[in-house]
Amino acid sequence: MKFVDEASIDVAAGDGGNGCVSFRHEKFKEFGGPNGGDGGRGGHVYALADPNLNTLVDFRYTRRFEAKRGEHGMGSDMFGAAGDDITLKMPVGTIISDAETGEVLHELLTPGERVLLAKGGDGGFGNLRFKSAVNRAPRQKTPGWPGERKSLKLELKVLADVGLLGMPNAGKSTLIAAVSNARPKIADYPFTTLHPNLGVVRVGPEQSFVIADIPGLIEGASEGAGLGHQFLRHLQRTRLLLHVVDLAPFDPEVDPVAQAKAIAAELKKYDPKLYAKPRWLVLNKLDMVPAEERAARVKDFVKRMRWKGPVFEISALTREGCEPLMQAIYQHVQAEQKAENAQPERDPRFEVDAAAHSDES
CATH class of the missing domain: 3.40.50.300 (P-loop containing nucleotide triphosphate hydrolases)
Structure with a gap:
């Protein structure tokens, strides 16, 4: 297999889910109050140093990696589920740099080492969060925060004695x-x-x-x-x-x-x-x-x-x-x-x- 020692990829963490506006509705219970849950966190993107790999050829043809967003909040105090994280396996010795600035972000030197490439966005707040003594029926909610998006340059230096x-x-x-x-x-x-x-x-x-x-x-x-x-x-x-x-x-x-x-x-x-x-x-x-x-x-x-x-x-x-x-x-x-x-x-x-x-x- 041809040795590939450089690759450029784009990673996108998942956005956070939106908060929910909901009120409790039950028979014979008037003014049940807010019960809108928060949105779930977006999925993170990780890099894992895999000693079984020795090239970056997997990143030559698939260059964009995107984690799933978090689920939206729902009524009945139900919070949205977090998005699934994704892990990119890379050879030991991979140097991960920011493609725009050239800054070295991570260096995978130890087998099994796991680093965070892009952080998922936090979930938005549901109206349950805004309940207070003076605001018993809040209708506020916040959208989920966007996940990080980065353009990365991968460089592999052979680890040999x-x-x-x-x-x-x-x-x-x-x-x-x-x-x-x-x-x-x-x-x-x-x-x-x-x-x-x-x-x-x-x-x-x-x-x-x-x-x-x-x-x-x-x-x-x-x-x-x-x-x-x-x-x-x-x-x-x-x-x-x-x-x-x-x-x-x-x-x-x-x-x-x-x-x-x-x-x-x-x-x-x-x-x-x-x-x-x-x-x-x-x-x-x-x-x-x-x-x-x-x-x-x-x-x-x-x-x-x-x-x-x-x-x-x-x-x-x-x-x-x-x-x-x-x-x-x-x-x-x-x-x-x-x-x-x-x-x-x-x-x-x-x-x-x-x-x-x-x-x-």
Whole structure:
């Protein structure tokens, strides 16, 4: 299924029901008094983070969602029933923004998280509400309040622990197919991957992480060239980036070092924070390099690249070196998660008090 990472929808909560003007009529009971009930509340519109969804394709064809209005009030002290709420299921990681102002309203980060998108209107008052000692036969009522109506923009950023980046045909799709349950389309022409692929890598019992294969980048991607600029945003939430490099390109005139530097430059140009993320170098397609030349070629690449970070030599096709790489990634992801959980949340009030105390001293 084609990956859809943006959608625009309109949501309308239900209007409140109108209040009722009614008086009690019973035999032998004169001046029974008012008994008109209130109208019911209009239905709310909610969004629910569903971990079973990974695209926004459901909102591509159905773009308007409207909850039912509340029932009107009736006589005999009967209040109108509330309108039914509707819940829109969205993938975890969906960002919900106001389409007109661009303000981010909600961000669904936790499976099962439920947020209110549009509030239903309150029901109107019946004449029973206006009864008083000086107004024993009120004929006033109020209409129901209108429900909220909003135009929303939905944006999905892939929630993955590890993101793969690199030039087209660097072997990213082959790598994710070799180590996870993802089955991306693989071919020998550029831009085989037209949308991100997610895969779960299992390294042991109850030990796993999520890896994302992002469409290949080319020089100028941050300005809109190629396909990668559409999906660079999906790398922003990853804990680790794997820079996959084709160490044995088909064209002998192609310099892998120049390509790798171009990708790094595009990454830095697009988002300096993304460029500052932990990034490992993965030299792929070693099966196409003669065994006696591998060490020299890897050493030359690292030297010319001036790379000081971790380097892994693999062959995604034969799965050589993939297992140590996956184990190292899992250890890194676990360490990152522990560090995040260990950081206590800071109360801004204490920070203000501390600053004031330091000024006084």
